[in-house]
Amino acid sequence: MQENVVCLPCAASRVCGCTAHDRFAPGWRSETPFFKADTLMTSQYDAIIKALQAISPMPRHLTNTLFGAGVFAAGLNKSPNFFFDPNNPGSSGAGTFYNPFTTIAQVNAAITGSMPGKVLGIKRGTYFKGTINLGVSGAPGAPFHIVPYGDDFGTPVFSGETARASWTTYSGDARIWQMSGFTQTVDLYDIGYAPYGTSGSRLLYVSGASLAAKITAIQNYISAPVAGTAGVFAYDSNITYAWFVDTVTEANPNLGQVISADATVVVQLTNGTVAAGGNLVVCGIGAYFARNNALAYNLNAAATSGAGVQIVGCHAGFSGAQGAGGQGLGQDAIVVYGHSQTVKLTASLFAGNYGQDAQNNALELAYTDGAVVQYNLGTNICGNSIVELWSNNTNATVLFNRGYNDVNARSKLNTGHGSGVWATNYSDGGGVNTNTAYNGGHTIAFNYVQDMANHAFDNFSRNNLYLNNTAIGFSLIPGSDFFEFEGNDATLTGCAMYNNLCVQMAPQTGTVGFMRTTGSATPVPASDYNGWFDVGRPVSGYAAVNTTTYTQLATWHTATGNDTHSHGLQVSGSGGFGYAPGDPSTLAGFSVVNSWIGTNTDYALAGAPFVQGIGMDITSYNITTDIDGNPIPSLSTPDLGCKQI
Numbered sequence: 001m002q003e004n005v006v007c008l009p010c011a012a013s014r015v016c017g018c019t020a021h022d023r024f025a026p027g028w029r030s031e032t033p034f035f036k037a038d039t040l041m042t043s044q045y046d047a048i049i050k051a052l053q054a055i056s057p058m059p060r061h062l063t064n065t066l067f068g069a070g071v072f073a074a075g076l077n078k079s080p081n082f083f084f085d086p087n088n089p090g091s092s093g094a095g096t097f098y099n100p101f102t103t104i105a106q107v108n109a110a111i112t113g114s115m116p117g118k119v120l121g122i123k124r125g126t127y128f129k130g131t132i133n134l135g136v137s138g139a140p141g142a143p144f145h146i147v148p149y150g151d152d153f154g155t156p157v158f159s160g161e162t163a164r165a166s167w168t169t170y171s172g173d174a175r176i177w178q179m180s181g182f183t184q185t186v187d188l189y190d191i192g193y194a195p196y197g198t199s200g201s202r203l204l205y206v207s208g209a210s211l212a213a214k215i216t217a218i219q220n221y222i223s224a225p226v227a228g229t230a231g232v233f234a235y236d237s238n239i240t241y242a243w244f245v246d247t248v249t250e251a252n253p254n255l256g257q258v259i260s261a262d263a264t265v266v267v268q269l270t271n272g273t274v275a276a277g278g279n280l281v282v283c284g285i286g287a288y289f290a291r292n293n294a295l296a297y298n299l300n301a302a303a304t305s306g307a308g309v310q311i312v313g314c315h316a317g318f319s320g321a322q323g324a325g326g327q328g329l330g331q332d333a334i335v336v337y338g339h340s341q342t343v344k345l346t347a348s349l350f351a352g353n354y355g356q357d358a359q360n361n362a363l364e365l366a367y368t369d370g371a372v373v374q375y376n377l378g379t380n381i382c383g384n385s386i387v388e389l390w391s392n393n394t395n396a397t398v399l400f401n402r403g404y405n406d407v408n409a410r411s412k413l414n415t416g417h418g419s420g421v422w423a424t425n426y427s428d429g430g431g432v433n434t435n436t437a438y439n440g441g442h443t444i445a446f447n448y449v450q451d452m453a454n455h456a457f458d459n460f461s462r463n464n465l466y467l468n469n470t471a472i473g474f475s476l477i478p479g480s481d482f483f484e485f486e487g488n489d490a491t492l493t494g495c496a497m498y499n500n501l502c503v504q505m506a507p508q509t510g511t512v513g514f515m516r517t518t519g520s521a522t523p524v525p526a527s528d529y530n531g532w533f534d535v536g537r538p539v540s541g542y543a544a545v546n547t548t549t550y551t552q553l554a555t556w557h558t559a560t561g562n563d564t565h566s567h568g569l570q571v572s573g574s575g576g577f578g579y580a581p582g583d584p585s586t587l588a589g590f591s592v593v594n595s596w597i598g599t600n601t602d603y604a605l606a607g608a609p610f611v612q613g614i615g616m617d618i619t620s621y622n623i624t625t626d627i628d629g630n631p632i633p634s635l636s637t638p639d640l641g642c643k644q645i
Contacts, residue, residue: 045349045372048281048312051076052352052375071283071313071352078147080121082110085150086128104132114274116142122285125152127196129159131263135272135300138279143308148284155315157196157286160263160294164188165254170241176218177253180239182260185323186291187359190230192257193246196288197315199357199380203231203242205322211236218243228380235323261289261318269297277306278345283313290319292329294358299339299367306338310349320359320382331360332388333378338367341392341427341438350387351375358382362403366391374399381405384422386447389461391426391439398444400627400642405452418453420471425460425487440464440494446627446642448472455484456502459525463494467618468626470641473504481513481544482532488519495525499615501641503533516544527562529616531640567611567640611640 051071083100084107085091092099093106100123101107111120116139138144148156170176187202194201204226206217214234221232222243231249233242242258244250249257266287271277277299287295294316299306311334320331333355338345346369355362355378362378362385365371373396378385385403389396403420425439440461449456449471456471471482482502485495502514514532517524524545532543532553542549543556550556553568615638625631626644639645 045310045347047076048283048310048349048351052312076283076312078119078121078145080119080147080149082107082118082120083123083149084120084126085123086126087123104130107132108134111136113137113272114139115144116279117144119145119147121147121149122156123152124148124150124156125154126156127154127159128157129161131160131266131268132158133265133268135270136280137271137274137277138281138308139276140279140308143279143281143310145281145283146285147281155284155286157288157315158266159288160261160266160291161189161259161289162262163256164258164260165256167242167253167258170215172215173219175222175250176215176241176243178239178241182235182238182240184262184291185235185321185325186260186262187321187323187326188231188233188240188242189259189261189289189318190244190246190249190253190257191259192249192255193230193244197286197356200228201230202318202357203233203244204229206232206234207324208234214241259289261291261321263290264292265294265296266290267295267316270300271303271306272300273302275302275304277303278348279308281310281312283310285314287314287316288318291321291326292319293332293335294319295334296330296332296336298335298337299343299345301339303339303343305343306345307347309336309345310351311336311353312349313352315354315356317354317356317358317362317380319357322359326359329360330364331358332364332383333358333362333381335361335364336368337365338392340367343367344369344392344394346370348372353377354379355385356380360384361388363387364390365393365396367393368396369394371396372399373397374401376401378403378405382418384419384458385449385452386420388422388424389439389442390422390424393423393439394441396423396442398442398447399623400446402448402627403452404450419455419458420447420449420452421456422458423461423464425462425489425492443467443621444469445621445623448627448642452480454480456482457484459483459485459495460487460492462492465495466497466500467621468499468615468623468638468640468642470501470643471503473502481516483515484513485515485517485522485525486519488521490521490523493523495523497525497527498529499618499638499640501531501533501611503531513542513544513549517546520546522546524560524562527560528565529614529640530563530566531611532566532568565614565616567614612645613637613639615640 082095083097085100086102088100088102091102093102095101095110111134113136115136136144164179167177167179170178189201191201206214206221208214208217214236218232218234218241225245231242231244233240244253295314297309317333319333320326321329334353344367348368349372350363352375357380360383362381363373363376365387373387376386385405386401387398398421405418421444423442427438440463442464444464445467447469457466483497515527542551550559553563553566557563613634617636618638619635627642630644632638632644
């Protein structure tokens, strides 16, 4: 759908040629609804969003409703046509309520091809140690559903785990255990130390040039265990060597509590043999312990088109392999691919999902157009904790998501990244292609990113809007940036960032940038009404254009014309990044405003009037609530960041 945009100064359409304004500048007003009604607001999409919004308080990524139960409680109820309960030994396997399928073979035989309007129910409370691979599609207005059923409160889970209970002591060090028989690189977990469904059960992988070097690395870990890990392991000639933090497991790891993630993909879904693929809804399902991806959907070569894939309220993760041979894998919690540049997956929704403990991304998309990513949560993520828009993605909406990266990410995944949202410009074959027919046009708004190891928002594509996002850095590595615009390509135009709030908390000696462009040809995005703050750091932050660094908002503004209305923290005596008169010398108003899941805590500038009511008018974007579902008091003068105080 062609967006209808009006240039307010000259009251003309976008084709007026008014070079002073672009799509995302304050002078433009979009006449198009924030959600593209002609492609996304189908009755099914509308039902899911209304169900999500009906949960009170606004869904915390459905963690308080067992990853999808709340969606059904709020009204998205489906009566299955087929039933799967592997814990019903008396069943004849007919797939009925009284005689459900009990094996995956029975499910595969019945669920295949075009099945519009049909529903597969997975018994609540099921913990199935095995994988499922279905090739099935629905039809427009009559999608195929995969949903939980039954009166148990537990999310039905598919797990790719293998129990490892043949450990013997290593002769060179009685503290270390060994076991043979591993045929590929897989990660180990101690579910006695951290139970199913919780982070902290994964062991840290270490390497070395020889067995002696690997044993030394394990011994070094024993002397100083890495926080957030359940132990340490190494491979050598098909033998695994391990030490466990938990004293019970270390005394005897052969009680069934040590498992490996052997399955390549736990839940694999495709369009099967259907040319018009997609029209599939997956809601309230768990997928744990994968060597590669936990939950995956892709259009295969049979597809000539694809639309309407909706993954809602699912819990996926404990994915990836750290060792040699694992780095070429996707290693995502959830991954969804269309088929190609010409056969994209359109009008799809990914909402209320929980991506946890993944070596790469909480969610990865490729070959999509018009995807909506909202209300999702990513925790303990080594890659992108909200979404990686990997290749050939256009016109995505990324809204109301939270991402917490793994503070140990650089120890687990040696790629040096660890962001919240990554909008790339890759095309077929992994090459760079900045043509907007392939990548860009995304709206990324009201998201919260914390503890990223590198960038909060990493941009490689064109025409992307970053609006009212919050990024909090406790573990940023020196030289990283909250917003980075990369690509070294003069065609990467049309990006803009407004009303964002970035706060660097970690006391460290290296500098951290608030915004950077890399490469002399990369255009500087439009930027204004942002808040750039340092807390507890002896050195100031910066903005940078390629190799030119600006340590003052004032000089940055003079050089680029950007951030006229932005604010920064003026660190007394050290230069700081302050600009506007009255900007503070301390951030005493910065405090915890709510904590909610595990050890993760949301931060916001509570009691800090210099971020309240000073944002750019966002009326035209048709967003009326903040990330927590609270009404925005004034759309014309919103607060900075994703939370409206």
